Amino acid sequence: MxxxxxxxxxxxxxxxxxxxxxxxxxxxxxxxxxxxxxxxxxxxxxxxxxxxxxxxxxxxxxxxxxxxxxxxxxxxxxxxxxxxxxxxxxxxxxxxxxxxxxxxxxxYVHGVNLRYEMNQQGTFSVRETLRIIGETLDGLASAHRAGVVHRDIKPENILLNDRGHVQITDFGLAKTVSQATLSSTGILLGTAAYLAPEMIERNQATPQGDLYSVGIMAWEMLAGKVPFTSNNPVTLVFKHVHEDVPSIVTVCEGINANVAAFIAHLTARAVEARPADASAALAELQRLQSILAVSDWQYQLPAANVNISPNTTQAEDAAAPMNEGNPAPPTPPAPPTQQFDDRTRKLDRVKPNMTTVMPVQQQNVDPEATTRFSLPLDGDVNTADGSTRPQSPAMQNGDYGNAGKDESSKRHRTPLIVAGVAAFLLTCGAGGWAWWCYQGPGSYWTMPQPDGMSCSDSVACPITGVKWSDYESLLKVSDIEYEVSEKYSDSITEGDIISTDPANVGDRGSKRRGQKVKVVVSKGVRQATVPADILDATSASGKDPINALKKAGFDNVEQTTASDDTYSMEVPQGALLSLSVDPGATLPHNTTITVTVSQGPKPVTMPNIVGKTKDEAQQTMDDLKLTANWTESFDDKIPQGQVISTSVSSGNTLHWGDSVDVVVSKGPETITLPNYVGQKASDAKAALEKLGFTVKVSSQLTLNASQDKKVASQDPVGGTEVRIRDENGTPTTITLKMYSSLF
CATH class of the missing domain: 3.30.200.20 (Phosphorylase Kinase; domain 1)
Known part of the structure; x- marks a missing residue:
């Protein structure tokens, strides 16, 4: 069965x-x-x-x-x-x-990892190096576009399949960019030989940090060793923080200068000095490949020129763990075969030793947001509880604050350090403990002098204008605790120190009282945003634009002088006619912003247009941007077409766009006189008076009694055009003669 x-x-x-x-x-x-x-x-x-x-x-x-x-x-x-x-x-x-x-x-990948190939070959040609780096960047470009940072790029995590192509593995340390810090459960994970400076110094994991690791990997492939080496991983990581990666030309003489420049770009110490992400780096590599000659592709440093131990590499030594438990000892390398499961048993030897774990100074911390950590240095001393702490600057260097001395100087000072420690123990043992620990050097720490700062013994030396990231490392090495706050500054560059408390180099702080350095770091020039609706005269910002700009944080607002150009019929008084910056723009708060504020419609004086022709009056009103509402009326004195009157008296104040009622003369009122002859005299008289005339009646004798009381004649005669009034307003007189019988 x-x-x-x-x-x-x-x-x-x-x-x-x-x-x-x-x-x-x-x-x-x-x-x-x-x-x-x-x-x-x-x-x-x-x-x-x-x-x-x-x-x-x-x-x-x-x-x-x-x-x-x-x-x-x-x-x-x-x-x-x-x-x-x-x-x-x-x-x-x-x-x-x-x-x-x-x-x-x-x-499942059929192949080996890049570390195995490094151990086998020693060095790589430019062609092999750029091909592997290019495929690595292509994979990382997809990760970066997805918002993922790998954070642990190293040869052990670069697999080469049986066709020789790259496949990146182990995203266990990867995070989205928005979450990327480097600490985890109170420890700092990473590989010492490949860590980017910002990952060590600020726990900041960025796409550019992956590029730094790729650059170190390329450096190692070409040179057969990593650029920084040390028996102590802590010393190694501080080299990454405080030293520039040397040019590959220093090892690979004769290599193409553009290849060296590309690797230097990837391994720049400052984050902003590297390509923005893997896509940008890959594009740069493709441009580089297009200009290389055959001899440039073929360049390879002979492996015989590289001093490498037969059983390990400098990168492996540099990546030895400091606090990872007791990993299994490395096994001898197996002979290579064509199958991944056989060839990559090489990982048994390499993998356990590749993750560096650096203890964090404070253990009760957010495991994903730690921002402070201390690193044990060569010669760390043991505390009473059995833990280790870094030595003070005096014990490290024989003075205060000069943490950047070279290794040879440290070796020369070793006897002095040992003697100093011995003297301390003897002093305390002999009864001087109270003085040393409560009043003497054991009771205080001293503000270290920043690298590159010159101080005079006779003048106070305030710590300001110094790059905070550099000084923070110095405080950590000096085992001085600190508190950081941020403040805007118009004069101190963003990221530099505005002030410290204690303020000066050499000032002391009490260890017994647990005093911390209080550091104020510049946030740069404060930024402010122009209200997006500031040109909308109906919005709150548009109705009072100067106050709106001040409330937004701008304190250098200049208003143009009032002139004819500041009046407007369309823009209400107080609203903006023009602005020297774009609405919605974010600018330094001290940016000079010039505004032209509308004074509204311009005031004008009502002109005297009575007696002018309508055309003349219209031109005068147009010149003053006044609106005339025209009407016509008969006038016995003003000739037809001339202005009789206006609704606003001349000399009164108006504003552009105001309306004025204007009456234009139609001339004297006239009528065509009807013919009243033969009509009753009384009817004719009544009709003429109704028209506004004055009527004068006289008699004309007749022998025909039937014609009695009828109009015999009129003056003026019917059909005549007659003014109703004269120029003085007196009605015109119409004379009627009527028949009167003799019997």
Missing amino acids: KKEPQQLTMSEAPHAPEGQVIEGRYRVVSRIADGGMATVYQAVDERLGRTVAIKIMHTQLAQGPHRDQFVERFHREARSAAAIANPHIVQVYDTGEFDGLDYLVME
Whole structure:
């Protein structure tokens, strides 16, 4: 009877024999490698019939006090890799948990890691180096576009498949850019030989930090060693912070200058001096490749010129852990074969030693937001509780605050340091302990002098205008605690120190009272934003623009002098006619902003237009931007077409756009006189008087009695155009003669 595969419990995972099955799906074939957090196995996904790699967390981590943080790292690796689609990124297929241990199911890569190739080859040609770096940048470009920073780029995490192409693995330290700090559960993770300065100094993980690590990796591939080496990882990381990466030309004489410049750009100490992200770096590399000659591509430093130990590399020494427990001793390298599971057993030797863990000064901290940490230096002294603390500047260097001396000077001062410690012990043992610890040098610390600052013994030397990131490192090395606040400054560059308390180099602070240095760091010139609606005369900002600008934070607002150009019929008084900056713009608060404020419609004096023709009056009103409302009326004195009167008397004050009623003469009123002859005289008289005339009646004798009382004649005669009134307003007289009988 065929024996069914045994179901593997996760607690047994680190010792899983071949043939066991996880979760009824993943059959373990063989162990690939042991790492600091997990063991990686080759397995077969029996559901899909494909080979996979399974990373299973170590039991001691799953049962340790920081289980949650390590589990989160597992989950973060799954999320980060799943968010990126790129052939140069190892894909994560599945994740799960069983019996308290987490695991990841990943793409199985046939090949080796870059560290193995480095150990085999010693050095690489420019062609090989730029190809591998280019594919690494291509993978990172996808990560950066997805908002993910890897944070642990090193040769051990660069896999080379059996076709020689790059596949980046281990996103366990990766984070989104918005969350990226470097600390975790009170420790600082990373690989000392490849850490970017800002990661060491400020716990700031950025896309440019990944580029720095890529640059160091390229440097090592070409030179056969990393640019900074030290037996102490702490000394090594401080070299990254305080020293520029030397040009690759210093080792690879004759290499193309543009290749050297590209690597220098990636490894610049300042974040802002590097490319913005991997996409920008890849574009720069592609431009570089287009101009290289054949001889430039073929350049390779002979491996014989590189002094490398046969069993390890300088990078491995530099990356030795300081506080990672007791990893298994490295195993001898296996001979290379064509299969990943055999060749990458090399990881058994390399992987456990590649993550540097730096103890944080304060343990009760947010595990993802630590901003302060102390690093043990060469010659750290033990405290009463058995822990270590960095020596004071005096014990390190023989003076106060000069932390940047070279290694040779430190070696020369070693006897003095030892003597000083011995003297301290003798003093305390002899009864001088009270003086030393309560009044003497043991009771205080001294403000160190910043690098590059010159001070005179006779004049106080205030600490101001110094780059805070540099001075912070000096305070950490000097074991001086500090508190930081930020303040805007018009004169101190952003990131530089405005002031400290104590204020001067050499000032002292009390250790017994736990005094901390209070540092005020410049936020640069305070910025302010112009209200976006400031040109809208109907908005609150637009109605009172000067106060709106002042409330927004601008304190250098200048108003143009009132002139004809500041009057407006369209823009209300107090609103803006013009602004020297764009609405919505964010500018330094002391930017000079020039505004032209509307005075509204301009005041004008009503002109005297009575007696002028309508055309003349219209031109006069237009010149003063006044509106005339025209009407016409008969006038016995004013000729037709001339202005009779206005609704506003001349000399009164008006404003542009005001309306004035203007009456224009139609001339004297006239009428065509009707013919009243033969009509009754009384009717004719009444009709003429109704028209406004004065009527004079006289008699004309007649022998015909039937014509009596009828109009015989009129003067003026009917049909004549007659004025109703004369120029004095007196009605015109019409004379009627009527018949009067003799009998």
